[in-house]
Amino acid sequence: MLGLLPLPWTHQDIGATGGGASYNAGTFTIIGSGADIGGGTDQFHFVSQPTGSNCEIRARIASLGNTTPTRKSV
Numbered sequence: 001m002l003g004l005l006p007l008p009w010t011h012q013d014i015g016a017t018g019g020g021a022s023y024n025a026g027t028f029t030i031i032g033s034g035a036d037i038g039g040g041t042d043q044f045h046f047v048s049q050p051t052g053s054n055c056e057i058r059a060r061i062a063s064l065g066n067t068t069p070t071r072k073s074v
Contacts, residue, residue: 011047019045027062 004022005011011021011030019032034043 005047008049009047010049011045013043013045015041015043017043017045021045021047 005028006023009023009028011019013019013032015034017032017034019030021028021030023029028047030045030047032043032045035041
């Protein structure tokens with residue numbers, strides 16, 4: 001089961017993914033599924049927080065499983 005995110009982080013589904021997110025010891029875990037990004041409808045799960053100004057985003061994808069050859073990470 002997924003836990004809570006530290007404030008001010010939030011998470012949300014786009015489309016019907018049944019996704020979720022958790023945070024533990026400096027690592028976010030995001031679970032979601034969907035048809036694809038770029039088709040007629042988008043389906044994915046994301047985590048975000050307000051920035052209030054310009055910012056820089058850096059991410060490391062530690063694993064990406066149960067996917068197809070056309071998988072994407074954004």
